[in-house]
Amino acid sequence: MKFSHSIQFNAVPDWSSHYIAYSNLKKLIYQIEKTTHQPGAADIETRPLLRDEDPDTVFSRSLDVELEKISSFFGVKEKELLDEVGELLRDIDLFEEAGRSGQYDTQRPALVQPSTDQVKRAGGPRSSRSAYSMHSTEDGVEDSDDDDQDETSALNRTRRPSAGSTHGRRRTLASARAPTDMTASTELTKSMRRHSVGFDDYAETAEFFSDGIMLKKRIVSLYVQLCELKSYVQLNRTGFNKILKKFDKIIDRQLRPKYLETSVDSSYPFLRETMRQLEGNIEKTEKAYANVVTQGDETLAKKALRSHLREHVVWERNTVWRDLIGMERRAEAASLGKGLLGASNDGTKVRLQGDDAPVVSGKEISTPLGRLTCPTWLFGSTMLTILGIIAVFLVFLTVPILEKQEQQACLAMLIFVSLLWATEAIPLFVTSLLIPFLCVVLKVVRSEDAPHRRLGSKEATNYIFSAMWTPVIMLLLGGFTVAAALSKCKIDKRIATFILSKAGTRPRTVLIANMLVAAFASMLVSNVAAPVLCFSIIEPMLRNLPYDSNMSKAVIMGIALASNIGGMLSPIASPQNVVALGIMEPPPTWGQWLFISIPVGIVSLFLIWILLLITFRPGKGTTIVPIRSVREEFTGLQWFVSAVCVATIGLWCASHALESTFGHMGVIAILPIVVFFGVGILTKEDFNNFPWTIIILAAGGLSLGKAVESSxxxxxxxxxxxxxxxxxxxxxxxxxxxxxxxxxxxxxxxxxxxxxxxxxxxxxxxxxxxxxxxxxxxxxxxxxxxxxGLPTSGFPNMTAIMKEDATGERYLSLRLAMARCA
Structure with missing residues (x-):
């Protein structure tokens, strides 16, 4: 999650305006970056902001404003809470003194509620002298309308004396949902009860119990607010650290260490003494809770208070959390494409309602049995397409074209699945799952020993499913594992930024460097992830290019086309390469494949580069922001992952010489899977996130090839x-x-x-x-x-055509993209 969302996610709602303005500071960084690299392009609003000053000075001034805002709020809030802690401790002393003496002071605030046993023993109605009317519910205690104070309003809170209180303190409740521990309250005062059954005795005892509950609520309230104040300090400290890190990275400065040491760490809210004082007051509330509620058990008191804190957070921030989680889910769905929202061509619209299951919008029709809701795709062009494909399938299945029945059935099946794949009437992997079903039902598989004998259903099932899981599929899984490890440890990005940082600022050099990086990334981490990675790396450069710059168009198209070329460079670069390995006899080794594909790829990239230079002429009036390599040193984990990946690729390259040991490259692919998942670098979530639809698609294609060959x-x-x-x-x-x-x-x-x-x-x-x-x-x-040749011809093309600038405008138009790709 982005920190701009995280700070909203974790902030106290009523304090939201007092946190660091992270999003505004990030926008300021981008303004400074653009003005620094292109002084003449600065707009009217940005020029007065900079005034030819040093970027460090401009940004530090904005940080000083945020720091002063945070410090002022913290000082006011801290003083208020410390005063309340002092009042609370004095009230607890009075409460304990009254309990020891057996006397009740009517001037003290009401705190605990009587038990049912006391009401029965007292034999009389409840006293009307109770300061608050309390309602015990399953969730906790609800207070009456008498107390309408908001415990999280830090600066605008007004104090008013409590009725019947000589201390003049304001009654504050932690939350309307704070649960009441009636058992603890009863045990707490057993030794303090007076056993008179008169009405006056009962009224005094009831008042005493009411005192206990209200005191508990005050302790919980203060504990929650002190914890929120501690979180406020920590969250803002993280915000300063992250925004300074972003500034240093984008503007290429070293401001973070200096500013954190001289300004942030020396500011009152971020002093160690301040944090120790805050934690000391939190400990005081925990001890107070232990003395009043848990009979001195501090461990139980801490556990109970943390439970109250969790409930308070869920209650107070439920709406904020739900909105932000929805925002993150929508962003995740957008990044994954249309797959989460329904098939792209089936006409079905899926509507997500909060945390509910997806609801498929439908059309109601009347039937003799009542009204029936059917999916809308049943009445659209997709349904007509499916019906037409089924009709073609039945025609080829019944009209005699070939002499042998198994070949006739196999031809019908081949045409059927090919049309479903070509039209994408249903998802591609679903069509692949139909192949073993049709092979068994239509009995298209023949015996290898007796070529004219068709296998029965049981034998055909074993044959066709064994064809779906082959060493080639394991090789595909090994490729996904290597790509996931490189991406998770950010090794791919480090390599890419290192190469691009050497490209300089000449447009033609930057263009070919980006294309080479895209092709190399496609070779290792697939041509699906490569364009996404490369676009994220060049984002600062695109951000600083003028509007409608030819350079931005050239580099985006160059990355997309180079990623397509990169899909041919290694056996694991794309699924079609894996399918080819499964068909070729004998399969080529990695060395043989690279020997053929690398020269073809280099020539293709060079020709595409020349075409883009001639078409766009990106060097005219273009000032390019240099891409800087990652400054952090290579960690031990990154060295380990790199060594395993290099060793795996080396074994793949030498697989032909090691055939007597490993048998197939798919067996070698087991090594990175075991290592990365075994030591915990990759987790089961990473395994579940593998593109299993591609694996099923490839497995279905392999089984189709076997069936067509066997028939x-x-x-x-x-x-x-x-x-x-x-x-x-x-x-x-x-x-x-x-x-x-x-x-x-x-x-x-x-x-x-x-x-x-x-x-x-x-x-x-x-x-x-x-x-x-x-x-x-x-x-x-x-x-x-x-x-x-088309924007829809591959995932890199689709990623490029959807790339947008800061204003939401696409860099490439559809007509331009089609013309250049063709």
Whole structure:
């Protein structure tokens, strides 16, 4: 959670205006940054603010104002609470003195309530002399309208003498929800009761018990307010530390150590003596509670007071917490995309109501059994699409096209899932889960021993599910684990900022450096996380570029296109690469893959860089803020994670030589999983946050390839296509299928295109006179990653097209993005 939200989340609601103005100070930092790097671009409001002064002086002046505000409020609040602590301790002394002497002073404030046993023994009605009418509830004690004071109004509170009190103290309640410990109150005064059953004796005893309860409420109130004041100091101290750290990072200064030492730590609220005095008063309230309520048990008293504090916080800040949690959830949902709000194309709208389960909006229809609410997507274009796909499936299932029934059924299934994937009528991973179901029900799997015998349902189930979980899936999990560890320890960001810090301020150099970093990050942490990482790193540079700058457009498009290219650079960079590894026989090692993909990637990046320079001419009138590397030293944890990742990648590269030991790269992938999760660097939450939809999608594609191969359909189709192209040259065939992959992957998901095309391409390569299946598969896989002609062609493109500036305007227009990507 951002600290600007955290400070609202943890602040006392009635004191909200007295905390450090963190958001305003952050805006000031951005103004100073922009004026420092582009003096001529400063607006009319910013120029008088700076007046050619040193940024440290300008920012320190604003911090001094905040520090004075905090110190003034703290001084007033502290004096008020310390006075109340003194009054409380005097009242406790009077209360204990009255208990020891057995006499009751009617001038003291009312504090405890009588028990039911006393009312029965007294034989009379309750006395009307009680200062407060109390109502014991399940949640606690509610006080009457007689006391309407707010215990959290620090500066505007007026004192008025309590009725019947010679001390003139103001009665303050901790919370309307403060629970009453009636058992403790009864035990507390057993030894102090007088056993007369007369009305006067009962009235005196009842008044004495009322005194005990009200005294307990005062102790709880003071304890809560003292704890809130302590939290006030700690939260503001953290605020100063964080805002100064942000200032030093953005403006490249060293103000934080100096200002904290000379100004913040020497200010009265942040002195160690002040904190010790505050903690001493908290201890006094705990001892007072122990003496009055828990019969001297301080451990029990602390536990009870902390319970009161928790209940008070929940009660007083319930609305603030709920609003802020909702804000964080909305931000998280926005960052994760449409998946949390429903499928993007199914027309279903999901409405989240607080903490309730998602409610799917629907349309009511009348039936003989009553009114029925149906999801809206049943009446939209998505439903028509699904019905059309089912109709096509039934046609191919019933109309005889191929001689063998299992091949006919497999063709119908292949067309059915391909259409569902292409239209995204239902989520992609759901379509993948349909594949094993259809394979078993349609009986498309044949025996390997007897190729003409179709397997029964039980045998087919074992075969198809074993095809879904292969070493390739474990390799994918290993890749996700390495990426998660690098990201969690911020190693990827450190490497990226280090490289970009060396790029200087020349626009063309900065552009190619960002593209290289994006491609390298995509190679290690996938082309889904890479653009998000790179955009966060260049945010200061974008913030300081002029409005509608060509440089901002060029660098955003460069990162997106480079991330797509980076998706082809390593076997774990994208799911289509993992699918290709599962199809190719023998699968290429990491070294072989890098030997092919790195030159292709470098040439592609260079051509894209030239195109962006020609199109945008980003060097005209552009002043670039240099990106600074992280100053903190590499920690021991980061060194350990780096060593494990490098060792894993090294073993992957040497997997062919180590085949007799490990058998497959998927076995090597188990090592980082065991190490990172075993030592606690990654947790089960990280494991649960893996993109399991991609894993299911890849597993479904692998099972589909196995089913199409087992049924003989793949061999039949490949033989017919090979007969048509057998006279063509190998490189002509390569060009045809590469172009086909490029076109298909531009309009549908790269992974889906690979799932559909790669098994077919592999078998066509096997059926050639001079078999080259791996060559065709490798080329097709690389072309799937290179398909980026539309803003929707891949996740990097979608991230780039949605990138907005500080005013909420997109950096790229749809027409511009389509023209440049194509």
């Amino acid at each position: 003989g359909l793949l061999h039949t189709v490949a033989a017919k296509i090979s007969a048509e192209v057998h006279e063509l040259d190998l490189y002509v065939i390569l060009l045809i299928f590469s172009s086909l992959a490029l076109v298909i992957a531009t309009f549908i998901s790269h992974t889906v295109a690979a799932l559909i095309l790669l098994p077919l391409v592999y078998n066509i390569g096997k059926e050639m006179e001079k078999p080259h299946p791996n060559l065709l598969v490798m080329a097709t896989t690389l072309m799937c990653s290179a398909a980026m």
